[in-house]
Amino acid sequence: MTLERFKNGMGELYEPVPFSGCIVWIRGCSSWGYGDVNVGARRISAHRLSFEIANGPIPDGMCVLHRCDVPACINPRHLFLGTKGDNNRDATEKGRNKPPRGEICGAAKITRVEVLEIRRRYFSGDVLQRQLAAEYGICQQTVSDIVNHKKWAWLYGELKEARDHDGDESVSKGRYYE
Ligand SMILES: [Zn+2]
Numbered sequence: 001m002t003l004e005r006f007k008n009g010m011g012e013l014y015e016p017v018p019f020s021g022c023i024v025w026i027r028g029c030s031s032w033g034y035g036d037v038n039v040g041a042r043r044i045s046a047h048r049l050s051f052e053i054a055n056g057p058i059p060d061g062m063c064v065l066h067r068c069d070v071p072a073c074i075n076p077r078h079l080f081l082g083t084k085g086d087n088n089r090d091a092t093e094k095g096r097n098k099p100p101r102g103e104i105c106g107a108a109k110i111t112r113v114e115v116l117e118i119r120r121r122y123f124s125g126d127v128l129q130r131q132l133a134a135e136y137g138i139c140q141q142t143v144s145d146i147v148n149h150k151k152w153a154w155l156y157g158e159l160k161e162a163r164d165h166d167g168d169e170s171v172s173k174g175r176y177y178e
Pocket residue numbers: 021022023068069070073074075078
């Protein structure tokens with residue numbers, strides 16, 4: 001794709017998550033949850049590209065880390081530079097070097113349709129996370145991860161109406177790099 005298409009990809013390539021301020025890549029992810037894009041002759045992680053657009057080139061050997069701990073997030077305000085050592089430390093502190101929590105919580109039982117259903121029902125506003133947890137037989141942390149796109153971030157649907165709840169105008173208007 002072209003750089004222009006990436007910059008104007010709100011709603012097509014990435015979407016805002018209500019409340020958290022995250023902008024999550026919705027076009028398929030690696031097993032670590034990062035989105036990869038081909039721009040010109042380069043293949044690059046979506047979050048690294050986003051960082052570059054906002055801040056200029058990434059120095060050699062440096063990693064782009066997430067303050068928000070959402071690997072699919074490309075919001076430049078949630079990204080910062082670190083060394084490989086920082087990256088490993090960060091991943092360990094945040095538990096990303098452990099098996100995904102969903103499996104511990106039994107969320108492997110949850111289907112894609114149910115994930116979308118949980119998000120839709122949660123953002124419709126009339127059901128609590130713990131009610132959903134009880135109903136789907138998963139722990140509340142898993143419900144929280146689902147609605148905050150920490151899990152199944154690549155699985156996207158029906159969130160457009162929730163965009164209006166986000167207080168950050170620049171998000172809803174797609175002016176992310178200006
Ligand atoms: Zn984020």
